[in-house]
Amino acid sequence: MRRLAALVVLAGALAPAANAAAPLSVRATLDQPDVQFGEAVGTHVTVLVDRSRVRPDTVRIVEDPGPLTILSQSTGTHDAGPGTVAVSADRVVACLSTACVAARGDASPRLPSVLVTATTRHGQTLHARAAWPALQVRGRVTGADLARARPPFRRDTAPPPPSYSVDPSRLHALLIAAAVVFALAAVALVAWELRRRRHRQAAEEDPLERALRLTREAESRSPSDRRRAVGLLARILASRERPLAEPASDLAWARPAPESDAVAALVGDVEREETA
Numbered sequence: 001m002r003r004l005a006a007l008v009v010l011a012g013a014l015a016p017a018a019n020a021a022a023p024l025s026v027r028a029t030l031d032q033p034d035v036q037f038g039e040a041v042g043t044h045v046t047v048l049v050d051r052s053r054v055r056p057d058t059v060r061i062v063e064d065p066g067p068l069t070i071l072s073q074s075t076g077t078h079d080a081g082p083g084t085v086a087v088s089a090d091r092v093v094a095c096l097s098t099a100c101v102a103a104r105g106d107a108s109p110r111l112p113s114v115l116v117t118a119t120t121r122h123g124q125t126l127h128a129r130a131a132w133p134a135l136q137v138r139g140r141v142t143g144a145d146l147a148r149a150r151p152p153f154r155r156d157t158a159p160p161p162p163s164y165s166v167d168p169s170r171l172h173a174l175l176i177a178a179a180v181v182f183a184l185a186a187v188a189l190v191a192w193e194l195r196r197r198r199h200r201q202a203a204e205e206d207p208l209e210r211a212l213r214l215t216r217e218a219e220s221r222s223p224s225d226r227r228r229a230v231g232l233l234a235r236i237l238a239s240r241e242r243p244l245a246e247p248a249s250d251l252a253w254a255r256p257a258p259e260s261d262a263v264a265a266l267v268g269d270v271e272r273e274e275t276a
Helices: 002-020 143-147 168-204 207-218 223-239 245-252 260-275
Strands: 024-030 034-036 040-050 060-062 068-081 084-095 114-119 125-130 136-138
Touching (some): 024 114, 024 125, 040 114, 207 223, 207 260
Antiparallel strands (some): 068 084
């Protein structure tokens, strides 16, 4: 019995030394093993390499995230003591799959173990594995919450009050004022264009044609209008030395005032003379 006990003590004393002398060792840890569904958690894989026996540049970490969703990841290498190199792989993950949900209680998704491979100085391939700590995922909604007519929410679901860079009532008044200004500007522009067209037409119209038009329009107006229109026609005919200039002048100053029929007859004679 004493001899058996001594062997057990000796084996226990040699185990740490054997582990310390391992050319390749792996450790996998979680920032926190108890999280809520969808909560971010950090995962860390650390590989200790004996550089005298293993080539650090050949270390490969095969880390299957399993049901976890990777949010970010990084790797690094640094000295971990005399003759030892540490190769690390850090990730931020979240449990978002159906494996992270349990019908009752917390879910315990199975995380695949980490596999590490490396090559020794003599060309041999080494393998090492590490298991993850158990991960507990707590649900955010319970059956009692779902059974309620109005499920509870942790945050206020009412929309925030609206905010405006310009007050709507003030903007409404400004838009109306702008519409009025633009309408007045449009009316002024149309009036200016019509006046410009009339001036242009008057400038382009032949004086004799204009006098004939005014005389024709004056046939149905007052005697004084007929006299002025016939007088204008007589002056233009005289300036052009037309034969009808004198009859037109006589009609303009006739007593009593020129009659409509006489004015119409004069206009007809002048038009026939101009087209002959």
